[in-house]
Amino acid sequence: MPELPEVEVVRRGLAGHVLHRTICAVAVDHPRAVRRHVAGAGDFAARLSGRTITGVRRRGKYLWLELDGAHDAVLAHLGMSGQMLVADPGRAAEKHLRVRFGFADDGPELRFVDQRTFGGLWLNPLVSGPDGGLVPAAIGHIARDPMDPAFNLDAAVAGIRRRHTELKRALLDQTVVSGIGNIYADEALWRARLHGARPTEALSRARGRTVLTAATEVMAEALAAGGTSFDALYVNVNGISGYFDRSLAVYGQADRPCPRCGSPVLREAFMNRSSFSCPRCQPRPRRPQSERIVRASRGA
DSSP: OOOHHHHHHHHHHHHHHHTTOBEEEEEESOGGGGTTSTTOHHHHHHHHTTOBEEEEEEETTEEEEEESSSSEEEEEEOTTTEEEEEEOTTSOOOTTEEEEEEETTOOOEEEEEESSOOOEEEEEEEEEOTTSSEEEGGGTTOOOOTTSTTOOHHHHHHHHHHSOSBHHHHHTOTTTSOSOOHHHHHHHHHHHTOOTTSBGGGOOHHHHHHHHHHHHHHHHHHHHTTOOOSSTTOBOTTSOBOOGGGGOSSTTOTTSBOTTTOOBOEEEEETTEEEEEOTTTSOOOOOOHHHHHHHHHTTO
């Protein structure tokens, strides 16, 4: 699933092509793409006709197009395979084209293409977020991300330390800090020399700041490289893939040498996915003695 850098690449591309343009027509080619718009595809298209795009925003992994007039926005999530493409109106339709936006200036269209249809678009009212600013109501609970100018590092560290869970699970919790997914969590943990299984209540403030700073740095580097593209589905608005996958230290590098110490990178199962770490640089934390005694008594 695209993470913060990949979504930010798309947001920047959209801002350069659709900002201040007026929508003249919307064609929904597959109703599943707007399934979250409860009034249906017809209502979605009708309510957008004649509206001008006044802003292109992002929070975590969500994008939204701000509109003139009423206080609402087109909220978008790319899911596993969603693409926001800018295309000449005369170009042939993509195989998995789901929604097409035409503009009054007869310039390039905006197309939402989604092979697996896990992503989607919907109109959502803008509300005041708990930490200031207007956000779509559906994502009002999502925290700011480390690349947001208003991100509060110390508050995010405190939020992580309040969780009674493992560190990697907390990094993936979008209500604590948004935008970090499986790829960049593993890379940040490697840079911080921390194992994802470390209990959050045992995390010091200094180490909390270290891992979130590492996440910010690795995502900034990924953004500069156009994001991480493991297949043709991860592209910018012009259909070009990013190349940060060439710079990954541990994610997807099972059995390859750790760039820091040379130990083979370890792959472990994690929440129906995989985690990658260096067993030497990131030793798994020892269980508390009380837990070891209980497991031993059970024959574990």
